[in-house]
Amino acid sequence: MIRHLVVKSAILSLLLAATTAGAQDATQTQAQTAAANPGSTQQTTDQPAQPTAQSTAPQIQIIDTVVGKGKEATVGSTVYVNYTGWLYKPMAAKQRGRKFDSSLNPGRTPLDFPLGAGRVIKGWDQGVAGMKVGGKRTLIIPSDLAYGKRGSPGGIPPDADLIFDVELLDVK
Incomplete structure (x- = not known):
């Protein structure tokens, strides 16, 4: 049981690290784009984009x-x-x-x-x-x-x- 919790905790840590790294990469890319294009009106954010819920159920x-x-x-x-x-x-x-x-x-x-x-x-x-x-x-x-x-x-x-x-x- 403890081993199962340790494995589960390790997986969650890896997912969190990957998500955080992806958000940091996106923020760095946005900052680099803004620096390369000083006249750009693109806004950068430290928040990762929120996923939107989409229904895949058939609709009448x-x-x-x-x-x-x-x-x-x-x-x-x-x-x-x-x-x-x-x-x-x-x-x-x-x-x-x-x-x-x-x-x-x-x-x-x-x-x-x-x-x-x-x-x-x-x-x-x-x-x-x-x-x-x-x-x-x-x-x-x-x-x-x-x-x-x-x-x-x-x-x-x-x-x-x-x-x-x-x-x-x-x-x-």
Whole structure:
């Protein structure tokens, strides 16, 4: 146990020394640059640059085309929507590739589902939340929030990003 702590302490010391040395090198380089260019407005600092947090999680894109005025869709409510879905193709007209499904097709009815219950793809739970009845929205959903690596027997290939036009008809 003591040996483990000593090794861990030594590793932390090496990391700290490397970080401090890197910051000192950067400060010296900035000072040398400023000395070589006396008219420069570059400012030097003794503080190393702070890393910025960047999310690597897939993000849904939400584009409201009509903002509704009715009841808001909240987690736990049942929503009723009309939709049309296409494969997302960024270079295609309106970014829409092949259409794979629509509740507007003859003989079809609006889709209803409990919002946030995981009965639809994650992108739908995220993208419909906050809509108001009468609203229309375009959802661009990355594959990780859609059908992912498995795809769907309904004609959605593995790793496909999707785009949907959604209209919120009712919230109960």
